[in-house]
Amino acid sequence: MTDFATIYKLSIIAFAYAVQVYGATCPVLECWFVQEKSGRGFPAAMSQEKSLLYVGTDPVSTGTRTKNLPADIDAARIYHVTDPGAAFCSSPLCPPEGSVRKPQCEINPFLPHPAVVQWAAPLTESAHSPIYLQADWLSVSAQGLDGQLTLSSVMRAPTNTNKPSVIVSVFSRTASVRARLGAPVVLDCGFWTESSSPLTTGGFSVEWRYQFRGEGRLVLAYDGKNDRLAQTTEEGAQLDIAALHQTGNASLILQEAQVRHSGTYICSVYLPYLLSQVSINLEVEAPSLSVSPSTPQVLLPGQSLSLQCRASGFTPLPLELRWEFLGADGELRPLVGGRVSGHTQARDGTFTQSSWVEVGQGGVDLGGAGEVVCVGVHAGGTRRARVSLSVIGLRGPTVEDSMAMVAVALGLYGLIVS
Numbered sequence: 249m250t251d252f253a254t255i256y257k258l259s260i261i262a263f264a265y266a267v268q269v270y271g272a273t274c275p276v277l278e279c280w281f282v283q284e285k286s287g288r289g290f291p292a293a294m295s296q297e298k299s300l301l302y303v304g305t306d307p308v309s310t311g312t313r314t315k316n317l318p319a320d321i322d323a324a325r326i327y328h329v330t331d332p333g334a335a336f337c338s339s340p341l342c343p344p345e346g347s348v349r350k351p352q353c354e355i356n357p358f359l360p361h362p363a364v365v366q367w368a369a370p371l372t373e374s375a376h377s378p379i380y381l382q383a384d385w386l387s388v389s390a391q392g393l394d395g396q397l398t399l400s401s402v403m404r405a406p407t408n409t410n411k412p413s414v415i416v417s418v419f420s421r422t423a424s425v426r427a428r429l430g431a432p433v434v435l436d437c438g439f440w441t442e443s444s445s446p447l448t449t450g451g452f453s454v455e456w457r458y459q460f461r462g463e464g465r466l467v468l469a470y471d472g473k474n475d476r477l478a479q480t481t482e483e484g485a486q487l488d489i490a491a492l493h494q495t496g497n498a499s500l501i502l503q504e505a506q507v508r509h510s511g512t513y514i515c516s517v518y519l520p521y522l523l524s525q526v527s528i529n530l531e532v533e534a535p536s537l538s539v540s541p542s543t544p545q546v547l548l549p550g551q552s553l554s555l556q557c558r559a560s561g562f563t564p565l566p567l568e569l570r571w572e573f574l575g576a577d578g579e580l581r582p583l584v585g586g587r588v589s590g591h592t593q594a595r596d597g598t599f600t601q602s603s604w605v606e607v608g609q610g611g612v613d614l615g616g617a618g619e620v621v622c623v624g625v626h627a628g629g630t631r632r633a634r635v636s637l638s639v640i641g642l643r644g645p646t647v648e649d650s651m652a653m654v655a656v657a658l659g660l661y662g663l664i665v666s
């Protein structure tokens with residue numbers, strides 16, 4: 249009786265597992281096959297051909313769907329992909345049949361090679377490359393609808409078979425992330441490796457790089473073979489090492505989003521001779537700072553002017569608001585005597601705060617023309633807002649004053665026409 253119950257239970261578990269793995273809908277992906285054109289030329293010319301990927305989680309389901317092959321695709325560009333990890337078989341890559349919008353996909357020839365970076369070099373310490381590498385290697389990058397999934401895989405096919413199997417996949421469910429200043433951020437990245445491949449027994453490494461306008465830096469690097477984190481200057485960035493080993497969760501955790509964190513992050517996973525990576529965009533919403541009035545001002549003798557500076561959208565507290573004056577002579581000096589309001593909190597949890605300063609007669613004597621600058625100093629970064637000011641002298645307009653007035657008029661004119 250107990251035996252029967254056990255068998256019964258086991259078969260239910262086996263069935264559930266079969267549905268989970270084999271029941272996953274795997275896509276037929278339209279991809280661009282892109283490779284360097286053979287021949288000379290710099291930069292190398294690229295060729296682009298239509299290609300089709302029939303994906304399945306096991307070789308049987310992959311090989312069966314060969315009916316109705318499209319006529320406009322070269323048979324050499326039709327691939328039957330086995331993806332046991334089923335990274336390709338998630339809904340963002342499987343739009344409903346007949347859908348006009350399609351996932352983006354590109355496939356390229358891939359050349360296995362030892363990594364040179366310090367945290368991945370130990371993966372290929374044994375000098376010779378295994379015979380296993382002698383095969384057709386391909387890399388695929390795909391992006392699901394609405395940026396819900398970015399996936400990059402390296403696949404191996406026995407030479408000239410067009411039947412590649414995925415060896416490593418790296419994916420992110422958040423191709424672009426908006427974060428509030430000061431709040432913690434998770435940049436999602438996960439990976440899967442084929443455990444039966446001789447390469448996966450050699451260990452793995454994970455690297456996070458940051459890029460913005462052509463500049464890059466290493467955020468974090470982990471040598472999984474020696475269980476060692478590389479030295480970096482980045483503070484407040486973390487990996488969950490236990491999750492990394494257990495579930496392939498390589499997500500980057502930034503403890504406090506700062507304006508300087510905005511940019512592109514690249515999550516790379518190294519296996520011996522292989523590298524796969526996805527990129528994620530992070531935008532940290534900066535607080536806004538504005539001075540009113542915002543147009544150039546003219547100050548007449550005996551007149552005074554009240555300026556307001558308003559900071560909004562910042563978190564956490566505190567924020568320091570102060571005033572500076574940049575004279576026409578290029579000298580920067582602090583303006584004291586500003587008044588600061590209390591802060592108010594908006595519904596999204598961010599704060600708003602203002603400061604006022606009075607300049608001219610009865611206020612701070614500026615002594616000449618220049619720019620009044622409001623400075624907002626926050627843990628997330630420092631911002632400035634400015635307004636230009638001309639002061640007309642007591643003894644009637646001097647040449648400089650007249651020029652200032654013309655400049656203001658021109659400035660105003662510029663504001664009006666632009």
Ligand SMILES: *[C@@H]1O[C@H](CO)[C@@H](O)[C@H](O)[C@H]1NC(C)=O
Binds near residue numbers: 434438488491498501
């Ligand atoms: C991966 O780790 C991050 C940070 O610890 C977590 O927020 C996220 O939910 C994890 N992802 C999965 C798929 O478990």
